[in-house]
Amino acid sequence: MTTKVRIKYEKKGQLRFLSHLEVKRVLERAVKRAGMALEYSHGFNPRPKMIYGTASSVGLASEAEFVDLVLTQPQSPVEVIKRLNRALPPDIKATVAMELPPGAKPVMAIAAASRYRLSCRGSSPDAIGEALAKLAGQAGYVISRQKLDRVKHIDVGPMILDYEPPHQAGSDVELDICIKDTTEGSAKPREVIEALNAFFGLDVDLVMAVRTAVLTKKNEKLISVL
């Protein structure tokens, strides 16, 4: 009988520059080093069964990344966190673990939005707040994303679900923003800033973006996963 444990972990410091694939390998090796009894896939090239949450882009720090582990025997979530953290590099850290009920859907399938904390420079909190008020929810502010040889057009406004008024925090302007996370696509924090600069005449420099939560819909309300 296998059990599934959902892990919430953070990714910060220089390790925010790891790609999703690189993070996966870090976790896979940590699980091995931690000596955890994971279920393996069959075939010529068996891999531990681990189900990852939505990929976060290179450079984005996060306090809300997810991975589900399929264990061959039940283990207390506290023990799982302890063992994992002993095997992980310091800038990736498991923070919460929870045993999943049978049939629980993966994070990827239930994620509806992500909340971010952005630190910016170059414009005042008021100027950013005014521009955001015009952008949020409004269609027509389209920016393009180059991916290899394809160009994707992203209508940024409708992706912004919600935000807190920006405020000064030391030398940076801090801003909390909630962006839609759908299977059809999403906007990156960097792209929101890009739209502010392109359509509202700002000159904002994004210093750091942190994902603070992944949200899922429950009874028509958005709540945090774990």
Next chain:
Amino acid sequence: MDDLSFKIEKLLGQVSKPARYINSEINAIHKDWDTAWLKTVLIYPDIYDVGLPNLGLQILYGIINSREGWVAERAYLPWLDMIELMRAGDVPLFSLESQRPLMDFDVIGITLQHELTYSNIVHILSLAGIPRFSVDRDSSHPLIIGGGPAAFNPEPVADFFDAFIIGEAEDAIIEFLSVCEASAGSRQQLLEDLVKIPGVYIPSFYQPVYKDGRFAGIKKVNDQAPDRVTKRVIDDLDRIDIPTRPIIPYIDVVHDRSSVEVMRGCTRGCRFCQAGMIYRPLRERSPAKVKDAVESIIETGGYDEISLSSLSSADYSPIEALLEELSPLMVKDHVTISLPSLRVDSFSIELAARLSQVRKSGLTLAPEAGTQRLRDIINKGVTDDDIEAAATKIFTQGWQKLKLYFMIGLPGETQEDIIGIANIARKIRHLAFDILPKKQHSRIAIIVSVSNFAPKPNTPFQWFGCNSMDELLSKQDLLKDELRLSHVKFKWHDAEQSMFEAALARGDRRLGLVIADCADNGQILDAWSDYFSYQRWGEAFARAGYDIEQLATAGLADDDALPWAHIDCGVSVDWLLEEKSRAMTGEATPDCREECSGCGLCPDLGLKNMVGECR
């Protein structure tokens, strides 16, 4: 965060694969800088992806860091986008662990694995803001030292280095750094102290002599220096700790596995093979030590694959018993054990079959030459029957993919030998179709990989030149025609790159200026075919009055002065000459396990061949 670290972090958001420059890899060693008194940085002169897996540097990293007060950090050549940003932003080349400029270190150790990294060395020094030529440095600069297999002819890069350690450095590095640690005097004084250590070569203590534009010998200009520098050898491998805490990279590196070295040296004596000569004599590690190491690597690393490395691991005498002991680990910990090189015989294939219980990928065999006559010339003791038997076993065991390694341009080669390569490929293809069940036929793949012979110093073939460019190209063309067969893929090595390697491998000290000049003209990353430029190298050689092809193809007379003659790899020149003439008559030289052929190494270095009797 200090200023440099802040600058580096800014760059990470703008470059490809930023994880190449991140220092928190599992098992990286971060020692306290302020309380340390001897700081070294070890460099593989290519990018992180290629350099990180290098076992030699991992061994030295462990040895140096295990001493109190000594620090060993790592640095690599950054990728081109990073180099550009560093130059634009005035960021000097930095070490990974403490992110300090290389100028802050006492000693910089650079491994010389092959000639295609030489232009990178010039870039590394220039990115670090360190004068590239040793004559322009003094005790205010780090001491630049080199080692590794290509240091057996250090002359083409001799002007860049203050010192070399020739041979195996596990003991010598401690002696060397102890002298550095105690030194308070001038650079010259330090070098004079260092030269007393066996195996240490100080290039500035020797002066090459040229006559009519040709290298004519080397003259000692410092009385302290030995006439010949004899390589260092570790008498007993069990004395040397196996690195069991391998650094785990974040990025996908070239060899994504950990290795445990089971033995050093090879007894087979292939006449073209430099490794087979310079790593003599054969020394095996005890299987108990190997097993312990594999177990701790599984615990500390989390790698999926552990390679039992050596020049020919199927020749490791206790290999069967060792694999027997390791097989429960493979199942329990989901680890693959691999042997990097297989012999052409069915014993090797049986070993491989046993290892693939977890994973099954393709196999590689290296017959090296297409006919028995040419294999006798190169002393590759493999017969047509051996090749057939090995291939039969491979397909019987169920593999559908087989890679074959050959070399062209060997001394004494004729058209018949080239056709012979195609004949072997055809025969093996035939066997595959005969043996494998019909429904697997579509997956059959025979890959014929052909490289070009380039003479290497300290081998019986060092006196032969390469084939000319035209000859190599026409041989490649012939093979392209002959191997136009379904399920057979022909891969060949770039002839220009081989030509260049050969010109440098046997080069003398005058090539240092050519390397610096070409690097200044933008040449970098020669091991990467996208960046290697034969034309740019040709121009740089021409500016100094040389021709790459002429240097590469030149045959040397038996009594010609050799630029590396003052570096003693243990094998005697007389024996190399005997081997050369035996090659010409196709006379076999036995494996040292069977009979000593008197290469002179063991008695001269006070060693004993572990598996055979020395003459």
